[in-house]
Amino acid sequence: MSRDSLPPILASLIRQARRVAEEVNCIATVMLADVSYDFREIQQLLKQTQLIVASAVPAVVEAAKADLVAVVPLNQEPQTRQVQLSQALLEAIADNLVKTGDRVMALYSGYERDTIDTLSIINLSERLARLTARDLQRLETQVPLGTLRRVVDLAVEIGREGRESKRVGTLFVVGNHRKVLDMSHEQIHDPFKGYAKKERMISNARVRESIKELSQIDGAFVIASDGCVMAAGRILDAPAEDLTLSKGLGARHWAAAAISKATNSIAIAVSESTGTVRLFQNGTVVLRIEPMMQAMKWHDVDTEPPQE
Numbered sequence: 001m002s003r004d005s006l007p008p009i010l011a012s013l014i015r016q017a018r019r020v021a022e023e024v025n026c027i028a029t030v031m032l033a034d035v036s037y038d039f040r041e042i043q044q045l046l047k048q049t050q051l052i053v054a055s056a057v058p059a060v061v062e063a064a065k066a067d068l069v070a071v072v073p074l075n076q077e078p079q080t081r082q083v084q085l086s087q088a089l090l091e092a093i094a095d096n097l098v099k100t101g102d103r104v105m106a107l108y109s110g111y112e113r114d115t116i117d118t119l120s121i122i123n124l125s126e127r128l129a130r131l132t133a134r135d136l137q138r139l140e141t142q143v144p145l146g147t148l149r150r151v152v153d154l155a156v157e158i159g160r161e162g163r164e165s166k167r168v169g170t171l172f173v174v175g176n177h178r179k180v181l182d183m184s185h186e187q188i189h190d191p192f193k194g195y196a197k198k199e200r201m202i203s204n205a206r207v208r209e210s211i212k213e214l215s216q217i218d219g220a221f222v223i224a225s226d227g228c229v230m231a232a233g234r235i236l237d238a239p240a241e242d243l244t245l246s247k248g249l250g251a252r253h254w255a256a257a258a259i260s261k262a263t264n265s266i267a268i269a270v271s272e273s274t275g276t277v278r279l280f281q282n283g284t285v286v287l288r289i290e291p292m293m294q295a296m297k298w299h300d301v302d303t304e305p306p307q308e
């Protein structure tokens with residue numbers, strides 16, 4: 001199996017990382033690697049600190065396995081480094097390589113795409129929550145973070161809990177609701193029709209409960225930027241042109257991608273088969289929350305005062 005030789009700067013970074021890891025008691029070093037290095041050599045440089053390789057590149061995963069170091073495969077959908085890192089940490093927790101409360105070190109390319117140039121020290125419990133909040137914040141240009149967060153939280157609950165011990169999938173389209181309504185049609189009589197705005201705000205716990213009940217019906221919930229539910233059970237008609245999605249994603253996810261592209265809204269799909277929540281912006285997945293990540297709590301960026 002061919003290997004890239006370790007660049008001298010990276011070797012130096014790893015040696016220093018080892019010293020820091022020992023000084024501040026990091027239990028492991030997670031390396032986001034896109035290149036097949038000699039991972040045995042890296043483990044030797046790290047001495048006592050366990051190396052965990054995380055990669056979305058199958059050849060790198062194979063190389064790490066061959067070198068008998070711990071490895072967590074990442075999914076291949078486009079992800080920011082932050083999301084990849086969060087995913088790597090969660091997978092490492094799921095595999096019992098590390099646990100919440102541990103301190104770990106991460107090595108990854110923060111600036112140059114193909115060069116591992118950045119070292120972070122991460123206290124697991126705090127970090128996990130922040131990553132996703134920050135990624136949501138990145139999307140705030142289109143939909144206020146407060147609304148987005150409420151919808152994502154609800155989607156995550158639906159994915160985790162299902163309904164009457166059955167898994168449930170559903171779809172939310174948030175923002176630019178007039179255009180979304182124009183590009184969709186009614187499937188069933190809209191159960192929210194006729195209610196006052198106050199009775200349709202997602203900040204209202206009763207409304208969230210109704211959405212959970214209604215999540216079993218076909219179609220999408222359309223939600224305005226201010227968090228008002230404008231319709232339920234809408235079938236989206238946006239054309240799925242020029243879109244690329246991962247294999248295995250079906251009609252619900254294609255509809256989510258298409259509407260986010262056609263209307264500049266954010267679509268949030270809960271997969272019935274896996275419970276995974278995906279956020280679509282401009283036709284692509286920008287954030288993915290696995291069921292195992294769903295126990296997380298929001299700690300930061302609370303921009304709105306509580307409304308209940």
Ligand SMILES: Nc1ncnc2c1ncn2[C@@H]1O[C@H](COP(=O)(O)OP(=O)(O)OP(=O)(O)O)[C@@H](O)[C@H]1O
Pocket residue numbers: 169170171217218219220234235236237248249250251252253254255270271272273274
């Ligand atoms: N254009 C659409 N607009 C709104 N909802 C849709 C649309 N197409 C499909 N759906 C919803 O998605 C449901 C499941 O479809 P499908 O199984 O093909 O999706 P999927 O992407 O594989 O999602 P899952 O992982 O939840 O199965 C449908 O029953 C329907 O409620």
